[in-house]
Amino acid sequence: MSGAKYDYIFQVLRHRIESGEYEFQSLLPSENVLATDFSCTRNTVRKALALLASQGHIQPMQGRGIQVIHRRRTSPPQHPSAFLLGGIESLKEAASRNGVGVRTRMLSLDEGTVDADLADRSGMREGADILTVRRVRTLDGVPLIIDTNVFLRSVVPRLTRQVVESSIYSHLEHELGVTVSSATRIVTVEPSTEEDRSLLRLDGTGCVVVVTSSTFDSAGVLFEHTISRHSAVGFEFHTTAQRLPPAL
Secondary structure, three states, X not given: OOOOXXXXXXXXXXXXXXXXXXXXXXXXXXXXXXXXXXXXXXXXXXXXXXXXXXXXXXXXXXXXXXXXXXXXXXXXXXXXXXXXXXXXXXXXXXXXXXXXXXXXXXXEEEEEEOOHHHHHHHOOOXXXXXXXXXXEEEEOOEEEEEEEEEEEOOOOOOOOHHHHOOXXXXXXXXXXXXXXXXXXXXEXXXXXXXXXXXXXXXXXXXXXXXXXXXXXXXXXOEEEEEEEEEEOOOEEEEOOOOOOOOOO
């Protein structure tokens, strides 16, 4: 088994929840039972459970246990473009989770530096060396997303068409050893451009959903800035919300 033990436990438990083995509103086995089942410490189990909670699969309840709050789909998803707004996953991972086919076509791959405008928009240091990748993402044969990804070359020194059209995140994590840690996101609705209309299936809608992300590695380096332009056709985002403390 490669990778962190808690990630393996997270993957196993997520599969059990999404497959219905652990049913909606049922309780998971206790931390002690899970630690015994997976031959690990309770702290390792807690890390896996924290990931499940962050993706809206479970909810810890004081004194009662850990409840499953994920509802399993009983039919194929109506929206192939269904993503976790509160989680970080590659399109390949999201497509696998949704049971849809994915294909990526690279539009361009360019070297450059961060100019003043990009520095202001992204938070990256002006003058830093970057790679800029533009791609069209097709789900179940329907072109639904245009991605523009900017990577710091100090973290991602080189990319190839094969990597770009397969999985950049798999390359980052398994080949370059990058630990993707967190991301901030802004979601807006904007008028569609001529490029949007020529590359995406919009079905007559005059707008696209734009998701702007800044992604950090485990060292706190802002290594990626992405603008994803999503067709409103089959668009769906999921997140988990928690009650904030009331304002004083």
